[in-house]
Every structure is written in C-alpha cells, then in structure tokens.
Amino acid sequence: MADEELEIEEGGKKKGKLMLIIIIVVVLLAGGGGAYFFLFMGDEPVAEEGMEGEESKELAQDLPAEGEALYVAMPRAFTFNAPGVARERIVQIEVQLMVRGVENEELAKRHIPRIEGTLLQVFSASNADDLVTDVGKIELKDRATAQVRQVMNEIEKTQVVEQVLFTGFVIQ
CATH class of the missing domain: 1.20.5 (Single alpha-helices involved in coiled-coils or other helix-helix interfaces)
Incomplete structure (x- = not known):
C-alpha cells in the first residue's frame, strides 16, 4: 500500500x-x-499635425521620382547673425542639396551662386529664438527647400532640387 x-x-x-x-x-x-x-x-508613418498644411503639399508636388539620389554640397558654410529677444547669436549652417539624376545634379552645380544667395536670404531672415528648437530648425529647412525649388523652377522650368539638407548646424 x-x-x-x-x-x-x-x-x-x-x-x-x-x-x-x-x-x-x-x-x-x-x-x-x-x-x-x-x-x-x-x-x-505618422502624419505630423504641423505638416498637414500647404507647405507639405508644396514640398511633395512635382518631385522627380526617377534617378538616383545625388547630393550637391555647397562650397562653403553659411555664417550669419540671427537676432533674438535676449541676444543676437551667430549661426553657421552647412548645406547639401539632394537631387535626382545626373542632369539635375549638373543644373544645381551650374546655379550654385543663385542657390547660395537664396539660402542666405532665407537664413538671415530667421530668428535665433526659433533656431534653438528642433521645430524651428525643421521649419527653416522647409522654407529653404521651398525657396530653392521656386528659384530653380523660375530659372530651369523644372524641379531640380528635391530637398535641402543641413549637414552641420552650429548656433552660438
């Protein structure tokens, strides 16, 4: 048992x-x-509330979809004074342009002085208090992209630049 x-x-x-x-x-x-x-x-992908406006539609229209992404570096960094509420700051931004295809790369290189002038106008109109935040940097990049596209569209009658990229950003 x-x-x-x-x-x-x-x-x-x-x-x-x-x-x-x-x-x-x-x-x-x-x-x-x-x-x-x-x-x-x-x-x-999550749609950001701030990008639902006309600016996002403007950035997405008429982009050349074919071709390999190529990058055109601006010959020198942009250095400018940005006014702020508390004090004026010195800003330095290094920029590259993203283009699609060799033809657009050549067009962008041909018009670098005009692109530099346009970017300098956009950058110098910015406020130092906005540039300290990430949202301000993104808005500046979007404004720069829109202005460069507009200028290149006036000159060449085609969308040459897909995006303006900040490869260096220093604010003092």
Missing part, C-alpha cells in the same frame, strides 16, 4: 512540472509576440 501511494505522488509531481513548463513556454511566446509587434509592426 505504501508503494501505491509513492507511485501516485511521483505521477502528480511529473504533471505539476509539465504544467509549469507549459505555462513558462506560453508566457515566453506571448512576450516574444508582443515584443515583435511593437518593434516591427509599429513602423507606419
């Missing part, structure tokens, strides 16, 4: 260990599935 009780207890321990292992596996699978969902399924 004692042998029978011993066998029943050992069978119960095996079932308990099996249930514990199953529960651990289920918890690990659920956690792994949740982690996968948050890491890989959450990459849908």
Whole structure:
C-alpha cells in the first residue's frame, strides 16, 4: 500500500512540472509576440499635425521620382547673425542639396551662386529664438527647400532640387 501511494505522488509531481513548463513556454511566446509587434509592426508613418498644411503639399508636388539620389554640397558654410529677444547669436549652417539624376545634379552645380544667395536670404531672415528648437530648425529647412525649388523652377522650368539638407548646424 505504501508503494501505491509513492507511485501516485511521483505521477502528480511529473504533471505539476509539465504544467509549469507549459505555462513558462506560453508566457515566453506571448512576450516574444508582443515584443515583435511593437518593434516591427509599429513602423507606419505618422502624419505630423504641423505638416498637414500647404507647405507639405508644396514640398511633395512635382518631385522627380526617377534617378538616383545625388547630393550637391555647397562650397562653403553659411555664417550669419540671427537676432533674438535676449541676444543676437551667430549661426553657421552647412548645406547639401539632394537631387535626382545626373542632369539635375549638373543644373544645381551650374546655379550654385543663385542657390547660395537664396539660402542666405532665407537664413538671415530667421530668428535665433526659433533656431534653438528642433521645430524651428525643421521649419527653416522647409522654407529653404521651398525657396530653392521656386528659384530653380523660375530659372530651369523644372524641379531640380528635391530637398535641402543641413549637414552641420552650429548656433552660438
């Protein structure tokens, strides 16, 4: 009789260990599935509220979609004074232009002096208090892109520059 009780207890321990292992596996699978969902399924682009206006539509229209993305560096950094409420600051911005295709690259290089003049006008009209924030830098980049596109469209009758990129930004 004692042998029978011993066998029943050992069978119960095996079932308990099996249930514990199953529960651990289920918890690990659920956690792994949740982690996968948050890491890989959450990459849908989120529309920013500030970019829903005319400026975002203006930036997206008539972009040359074909061709490899090429970058045209401006020969020198833009250094200018930016007035602010508390004090005036010195700003230095290094810029590159993103264009599509070799033809647009050549057109952008041909008109670098005009592009530099346009960028300097846009940059010098900015406020130092705005440039300290990330939103202010993004707005400045968007204004610069829109102005350069407008000037190049007037000259060449085509969209040459896809985007103005800041590769260096220092404010003192």
